[in-house]
Amino acid sequence: MKKRNFLIAFLVIVAGAYTGYKYLYKSHRNIEAEVALLKVEAKQLVAMLLSDNSQGILNKTVEVTGIITEIENQSITLDEAIQCTFSQLPKGLELNKKVTIKGRCIGYDDLFELAKLDQCSLTNYL
Amino acid sequence: MIKYVYIPFFLFVVSLWAQEKYSTKNGIIVFEASVPSFEEVKAKNENVSAILNADTGEFASLVLINGFRFKVALMEEHFNENYMESSKFPKAVVKGTLENFSFSEINTEKREFKLKGTITIHGVTKPLETVMALYKSGDSVKLTSKFDLQPSDFNIEIPKIVKNKIAEKVTITVQYSLLK
Numbered sequence: 001m002k003k004r005n006f007l008i009a010f011l012v013i014v015a016g017a018y019t020g021y022k023y024l025y026k027s028h029r030n031i032e033a034e035v036a037l038l039k040v041e042a043k044q045l046v047a048m049l050l051s052d053n054s055q056g057i058l059n060k061t062v063e064v065t066g067i068i069t070e071i072e073n074q075s076i077t078l079d080e081a082i083q084c085t086f087s088q089l090p091k092g093l094e095l096n097k098k099v100t101i102k103g104r105c106i107g108y109d110d111l112f113e114l115a116k117l118d119q120c121s122l123t124n125y126l
Numbered sequence: 127m128i129k130y131v132y133i134p135f136f137l138f139v140v141s142l143w144a145q146e147k148y149s150t151k152n153g154i155i156v157f158e159a160s161v162p163s164f165e166e167v168k169a170k171n172e173n174v175s176a177i178l179n180a181d182t183g184e185f186a187s188l189v190l191i192n193g194f195r196f197k198v199a200l201m202e203e204h205f206n207e208n209y210m211e212s213s214k215f216p217k218a219v220v221k222g223t224l225e226n227f228s229f230s231e232i233n234t235e236k237r238e239f240k241l242k243g244t245i246t247i248h249g250v251t252k253p254l255e256t257v258m259a260l261y262k263s264g265d266s267v268k269l270t271s272k273f274d275l276q277p278s279d280f281n282i283e284i285p286k287i288v289k290n291k292i293a294e295k296v297t298i299t300v301q302y303s304l305l306k
Binding site: 025026028029054055058059072073074075085104105107109110111112114116118 | 172216
């Protein structure tokens with residue numbers, strides 16, 4: 001009997017420690033695998049970020065479509081309105097091509113007047 | 127009559143020349159508030175914007191709080207939701223002027239300038255004085271800086287339960303590669 005109680009207590013502790021560990025060290029979001037909250041044109045997202053209810057888009061996964069107006073080391077700019085940063089830039093991107101990018105919206109940059117997305121992935125190359 | 131035609135032209139040329147700006151959209155800011163023997167409290171943002179006016183030494187930088195990435199996902203969540211309240215205060219801004227700045231003095235060797243300005247974090251604006259080191263590397267101007275901030279100065283409350291795991295002084299390291 002005593003042995004059984006001990007075993008149950010042991011199992012509870014192990015299960016508790018495991019859940020605790022899982023909670024503390026849960027994995028990062030996988031933006032590429034998430035379903036986008038909204039799918040819009042680049043300029044539309046900027047308009048939404050500048051409106052009063054911009055809080056609803058921050059930190060959310062979005063899909064934006066636009067024409068590539070700038071290519072940098074780690075990022076591209078769509079319609080001179082959104083800067084999309086990748087961990088690694090996809091191959092074959094060209095200026096003036098229309099693309100759809102999925103990423104996490106981190107906010108609006110007043111200095112450059114650009115919206116910014118990070119952890120981007122290319123979903124469509126038109 | 128002729129000289130009136132020249133004035134606008136002259137002004138146009140001057141204003142072009144006066145707009146010597148160096149900027150980046152991909153600057154790096156790392157902050158660390160680790161306490162020895164506890165979990166590392168460190169985050170990196172590689173999407174920082176900055177503009178330096180090469181004629182006047184005026185400097186501005188903007189960082190989106192949501193863009194800070196931590197090793198531990200839960201720490202990132204708490205940082206945004208509980209401490210920085212990034213949905214309410216999505217950005218931090220530094221604005222200021224590099225004192226005695228002269229662009230011609232910048233070459234491949236590091237030169238230090240004092241920045242005097244303001245820093246806004248969590249909706250609170252405070253004066254900021256720090257040293258920025260500048261040097262040329264190819265086409266770009268590299269700018270680096272390091273300074274300490276205290277969360278309590280910006281109304282950022284650290285709950286008692288984690289207080290001993292987060293350093294009172296947060297060290298901020300800035301690294302920009304500015305292009306014309």
